[in-house]
Amino acid sequence: MPELPEVETIVRGLRPRLEGRTLSRVIVRRPDLRIPFPENFSRRLEGRTVTRLDRRAKYIVARLSGGTALIVHLGMSGQWVIHDGRPAEPPGPHDHVEFTLDDGTTLVYRDVRRFGLMTLALQADLAEHPLLRDLGPEPLGNAFNGPSLSAALRGRRTPIKAALLDQHTVAGLGNIYVCEALFRAGISPRRAAASVAGRRAERLAPAIKGILNEAIEAGGSTLRDYVQASGELGYFQHRFAVYGREGESCAGCDCGGAIQRIVQSGRSTFFCSRRQR
DNA sequence: ACGAGAACCTGTTTGC
DNA sequence: TGCAAACAGGTTCTCG
Incomplete structure (x- = not known):
């Protein structure tokens, strides 16, 4: 489901509710998501x-006291649901993990398709963790720019x-924002990477940064089941130039x-095959 | 090594 | 109307 802007929006929503809070109880309702939960998952967090x-x-x-880190990926359909107090019983069929905080609120991880994952690592090892170590640069960081993108595409x-x-x-793009960034940059999605x-x-690097920044500002995109941690919907989907718009006329220019x-x-x-070459 | 396609899973929409 | 196929924001494995 979520791409970088949606995950960023969720983190910004969760951060003030989580940082400084203690996990008083962690309940896991199944053995795995995309990968198994680690041994003693709850005990290592509580x-x-x-x-x-x-x-x-x-x-x-999430970095925790004692040197542990919790790594979460939302896959296609993962979401966090915040309850001010205990959630209603019984839990929904896709409510897989429940974190109760010391202020009494509960965070429920819900994931219909179960392509998400949760695992634990040592903070000291995060940079070398197999899930993280091979990721490309953050597209909104200074290390990502025209020359660095160019170098990454050369020969492919x-x-x-x-x-x-x-x-x-480059780390964090998904199907929506790749389509949108290529449109903005006027580059055909079929073009060989090396020729970009x-x-x-x-052109492409600033287009990627621009799209992502605008999407974050809009709170991400809500298509099916994405909601911010607060339950609010993003609204960037109304600004898509191409995604999900098959058959519509190319907007924003008069290419016809x-x-x-x-x-x-x-x-x-x-x-748009006229505008994107 | 690289790229395309399948697989993972469930729910919803589309088409015959 | 009903059922089957297609489709969905991601990642990873296999095969050629």
Whole structure:
């Protein structure tokens, strides 16, 4: 479900409710999500205080007292539901984990498709953790820019669409924002990644930053089941230029083209073949 | 090594 | 109306 702007919005919503709070009780209702829960998951968390909540790519990382870190990925359908007090019983069929805080609030992790994951690590090992160590640069950071994107694309024959979905190239983009960024940069999703290195990468990097910043400002995009931790809906979906707009006329310019939908490596791509070359 | 496609899972929408 | 196929914001494994 969520891409970088949605995860960032969720982290910003959770941070003030979690940082400084102690996990008084952790209930896990099944053995696994995408991967098994670690041994003694609840016991290793209960009694710990959350010292810091961060986002890395589409991962949420909570640092806890005692040197442990909780790593969470929301997959396609993961969401956090905040209850001021105990949630209603019985839990919903997709409410897999329940964190009760020392202020009495409860955070429920709900994930219909179970593509999400939760695992534990030592804070000291986070940079070398297998889930995190190979991720590309944060697109909103200074290390990501035209030259660095160009270098990452050089020599790659895969379509630029696939290269941007690859979290090694740049971390945090998903299907929606890749489509939107390529539209904004005027680059065809079918173009070989290597041919974007150079001048086109100089357009693409700022397009990616712009789209992501605007989406964060709008609280992310709500299509199906994404909600902020507070339960509010994002509204960036109203600003999509191409995503989900197959057949509509290309907006924002007078090229006269229509938005097309094609499938690339099994996923829908939306683009305007007149404007994007 | 690299890229395409399948697999993981459930719910909703689309099409015959 | 009913059922089956297609589709959904992600990641990872296998196969060629």
